[in-house]
Amino acid sequence: MPAPDPNASAAAGPALSVLSVQVERDRGVGWLWLDRAEARNAMGRAFFAELPQAIGALGADPAVRAVVVAARGPHFSVGLDLKELGSTLAGGPTASGEDQATDPTAPRRSSPAARAFATRRSVLAMQAAITAVADCPKPVLAAVHGACVGGGVDLVTACDIRLASAEAFFSVRETKVAIVADLGTLQRLPRIVPAGAVAELCFTGKDVPAERARALGLVNDVLPDPEALWAAAGAMAAEIAANPPLAVQGTKAVLRASADRTIAEGLDYVATWNAGMLQSDDLVEAMTAFVEKRSPRFTGT
Incomplete structure (x- = not known):
């Protein structure tokens, strides 16, 4: 079964078009496209709001028997949109009393405990969005090309099967930016690859090319280019969809x-x-x- 054209608008059945994710249905296979190519599919607030809705719709649709998660543009995902989510992860605004004296509308500086509580609440909400993929009752395949960094790894480790194109690379990049990966990689990656490989990837934050990822067991197969990747993902999903x-x-x-x-x-x-x-x-x-x-x-x- 050929993959839908990643550069075309939704077709082949009812579609749900949203800001960061686009859904297509084609002969028993649901395609969930990361659709923020101009930002290299960085994951912002819209993504985390839309992902559980999109995967939930595919999971509940009896006509869909398998799901492929893929991405438009040159990269699968560069991970969290830190420009957009940075203040959220830091616990929200921290205006000082002096700021508030000059601008009564400025938010009051919150306590460390309040900021920690707000950060935890935000992280839990993002975790739930990724977990919605793992909880999909249908098999979910990830088709990875280009960069799959940080939150991208969180997403693909929540999938059941991973395929990659030859130029793809994976990076548990959080350590390099002073963050402990917290959206599922540290919990799901040890169930996919050996413990020593988990430690290497997570402690170093290095880029792991597609062939090394296949050798580790992180991906099932490596295809020559993105077009071959999408075709292979569609064919495997169709093979699954043909079963009861x-x-x-x-x-x-x-x-x-x-x-x-x-x-x-x-x-x-x-x-x-x-x-x-x-x-x-x-x-x-x-x-x-x-x-x-x-x-x-x-x-x-």
């Missing part, structure tokens, strides 16, 4: 549940899951199609 959706979504749910359980607990969980899901119409269709030697037609029921 209840079984695919059930597999994702069981994998997530088993990650925090013992093997015995995970086996018990999947036994309970299948006790209900083995009664699906899609299972009957799979068996019937096998006997009749034809391609199955899955409906998600």
Whole structure:
């Protein structure tokens, strides 16, 4: 299945156009495009407001069976928009009493505790936006080209599968700018790559090229260029979408549940899951199609 044209407006089904994210639907695959190319897809307030809405809409749409997160412009994302979010992360305005005397409308300097509380509240809200991607019931693929820095890594580690183009690079850059990564990388990256690699990437903040990322297991495959990347992501998503959706979504749910359980607990969980899901119409269709030697037609029921 060819990828939608990243330089075109939304097409192939109903679309949701917003400030930083654009959604497209095409034959069972939902495309979520980071759409702030002029700012190298830096993540600002609009992004964190729109991301959970967009991924939520795709997750709730029964016509969508897999999701691809991709980006317009030359880069996937350079991470947080520090120009826009800097004051937010610092706890908001800190006008002095002297400032307020000359300008009564100036906000009063807040206490360190109040600023810390405001910062924590902002970080939790941004964490929730990224977690919405991880919580999507459909498989989510990340198609990464160009720079994937800081918050970009937070986003792609919340996805189930990652593909990259040859010129892509990844950087857990927060350490270099005096920040501890706090939107999910430090929690999700250790579940994807070995502990030593996590330490190297996070302590150094170095740029990791696509081939090294593949060697570490951070990405599943590396494609020659962005066009090949989008085509491969679309083809893989279409392959997933062709499978029975209840079984695919059930597999994702069981994998997530088993990650925090013992093997015995995970086996018990999947036994309970299948006790209900083995009664699906899609299972009957799979068996019937096998006997009749034809391609199955899955409906998600």
